[in-house]
Amino acid sequence: MEQEQKTAVSRKRYTFPLIVLAVCLVLGGYILWSQNSTSKYPKGADFSYTDTDGQTVTLKNTNGNVRLLYFFYSYCPDVCPPTTFLMSQVQDELKKTGDFGKDVEFLSVTIDPTRDTPERMKEFGGKLGADLSGWKFLRGDEKATAELAKKYQILVTKDEEGNFGHMNLIVLLDKKGRIRDWISANDYFANGKDNLPLSDFVKKITDLL
Template identity: 30%
Template sequence: MLSSKAKLSVVIILTVISMYLIYMLWNIQQRLPIIEQVDDIHFESVLNEDYTFQNEHLKVVAFIYTKCPDICPMTMYDLTFLQAKLKDEQIFGDRVQIVTITLDPEFDTADTLRKYASNFAIDSSGWFILRDSESETKIVANQFQMNYKKDENGFVTHSTKLYLVDAENKIRSVHDMNVAGKEVNLEEIMENIERLLDE
């Protein structure tokens, strides 16, 4: 027979174990899913040195093109507000980067992209605007399941998604771009960034 003191010790130990298991289960449920693994990417960065995805930063990734009449420029403006939020949290550049990739490298030369970037309050210490060949762009877009097609007039129809990529190049969440004037859900993106930083 166990003494009262021994029984109490067993109850305490079982309680602690139960609380630990509940915490671990809750933590697992709170983790963002792994949607896709992205290969390392080496692209020309038009505002700074060439860019590689293999850099141990969280990344908010958007595909854009400079002739886009509505969704892309509105999304770019929204991303400048995200940039400000990241700066307020002191995680912009050092821990979290914004990456925009042109879907139209034939028209979007480095000079064209630099002029386009000048329309927005972009801080190149943590925001990277990338371009590469059409073939490489297609390979990368496919990894993100970013569907797009350029017509004979230079208009590109494309998916309207943003991607949150973790430090191991895994896509962890997908968000809507600014479609029909509905702003990007920056609060949701920030919440998911904080969840990834806590992993």
């Protein structure tokens, strides 16, 4: 009888901590699930493109780096050249701190792959100061690229004469491939006293490192 009482007391002693532990595990799991399911940063849509050296580049295989993603075309008559040059200035600032090509990568995807051959994109990037060691110029299927841009909330259009139009926004992705910002290049090179300094652009990137 005495042994049975001791056993019952022992069970009571260990049962309650085990229940508390189980509740904590369930609660912890719920909190993690809740945080992941309600994240305010949307996951970027994956893609698979070929760079100017014929290598396959995807969103997944660039994870671990902060990325700038820009939809462009080299025959663009207005915004693409100055925006690409702006990005090259940001690139140069990041090279000073050793972040470019190591923890930060630039991805420029052409919306006009028929005319934007690898050679053409290399020439375009070279004229505007792009360092291909950390900056990939990418091309793939035209229709699929327009659809991808839409997933990143970038509108791409093409008229009956084959002229392209697109929103001039640069997508900022963090190391996990989440969209953290849409950066308007116009805020940095538009004429006027309210232009944002280049350091503001750089800080948006370095804050994610």
